[in-house]
Amino acid sequence: MVKKIDHIGIAVKSIEEASKFYEDVLGQKVAGIETLSSENLKTAFVKIGDVEIELLEATSPDSPVAKFIEKKGEGIHHIAFKVDDIEASLEKLKSKGIRLIDEIPKLGAEGSKIAFAHPKSTNGVLLELCQK
Numbered sequence: 001m002v003k004k005i006d007h008i009g010i011a012v013k014s015i016e017e018a019s020k021f022y023e024d025v026l027g028q029k030v031a032g033i034e035t036l037s038s039e040n041l042k043t044a045f046v047k048i049g050d051v052e053i054e055l056l057e058a059t060s061p062d063s064p065v066a067k068f069i070e071k072k073g074e075g076i077h078h079i080a081f082k083v084d085d086i087e088a089s090l091e092k093l094k095s096k097g098i099r100l101i102d103e104i105p106k107l108g109a110e111g112s113k114i115a116f117a118h119p120k121s122t123n124g125v126l127l128e129l130c131q132k
């Protein structure tokens, strides 16, 4: 069902500030800055081999990223698994009793279909399913 880790989401206070670390220190390009108003956030991707780091910056206090930073500070926010058939994957998780945050996929960054499972049923890790 899971093809690979698509990306690791990191909650940051500022993509511009975080980019200094990725670009100036690590020499990795930060690309694809996009505003996703549905989630009240901005994203930017850093490609590390065939996995991406997704930097997440809140654009409103209502954003899940703002709430996360307020409670825990900056840090790893979620892990995204790449799947081929997100509807079938969600159905499978649901049938196994996993608590879904999204029963129906929604639009994510770069036009992906995404859906989240609740960290309380996935060992404390917010899990995103992602279909390109």
Ligand SMILES: C[C@@H](C(=O)O)C(=O)SCCNC(=O)CCNC(=O)[C@H](O)C(C)(C)COP(=O)(O)OP(=O)(O)OC[C@H]1O[C@@H](n2cnc3c(N)ncnc32)[C@H](O)[C@@H]1OP(=O)(O)O
Residues within 6 Å of the ligand: 009, 036, 039, 043, 054, 056, 064, 065, 067, 068, 076, 077, 078, 080, 101, 107, 108, 109, 110, 112, 114, 116, 118, 119, 120, 124, 125, 126, 128
């Ligand atoms: C752009 C897109 C893309 O890739 O294309 C994205 O990634 S969008 C990425 C941003 N979007 C999302 O995250 C959408 C899905 N997320 C959500 O619906 C929410 O953030 C929840 C995960 C349900 C958490 O909601 P909320 O903060 O209101 O809940 P809460 O504070 O009551 O937390 C409930 C419990 O979950 C824990 N908890 C909260 N957020 C967590 C996280 N990111 N990782 C691990 N645990 C987490 C809390 O510590 C708490 O545990 P204790 O009770 O033990 O203290």
Ligand SMILES: [Co+2]
Residues within 6 Å of the ligand: 007, 009, 054, 078, 080, 128
């Ligand atoms: Co994500």
